[in-house]
């Protein structure tokens with residue numbers, strides 16, 4: 382039976398995915414409230430709950446607002462704190478492809494179509510939560526001087542991305558050059574730019 386606990390949602394909007402392997406794909410972004418970290422550089426208001434909806438209410442709203450899109454991106458905050466296997470299965474049954482963006486400290490529910498892990502701290506501990514799984518991508522925000530995580534100690538992934546940190550919406554050329562140097566040292570990594578900032582979309 383579907384759980385009745387409402388999902389606490391900060392934001393619901395449709396846009397093009399701006400980062401990683403799914404860049405350019407039309408997505409319904411569902412930002413769930415709450416996080417298990419408190420990063421100094423965090424720019425997301427993940428505690429401002431705007432909607433408390435059951436999965437059925439959320440589905441109804443999505444169909445009404447975005448009738449053509451069948452791709453969902455669960456994000457946060459940290460979406461694994463709320464997202465359950467039942468909720469994922471409910472949206473799969475309704476015909477949705479579902480991706481998740483997580484810091485990796487809590488294992489993601491089964492049944493998702495694509496997982497992006499972006500560990501902010503303790504990346505050495507994330508592999509433990511994904512021992513028997515291959516995720517879509519690992520993505521690390523990088524600024525000049527940051528050390529490159531050791532791929533062998535990360536969960537297995539289809540893509541390993543370095544994402545140069547922007548200054549607000551502005552490109553920081555030094556961070557891009559630094560990422561390029563890291564990639565030249567270990568070409569298993571590649572560059573992911575926050576395209577949405579460059580082209581001025583959400």
Ligand code: SF4
Nearest residue numbers: 416418419420423458
């Ligand atoms: S994990 Fe993400 S949402 Fe949570 S505090 Fe860190 S940057 Fe913010």
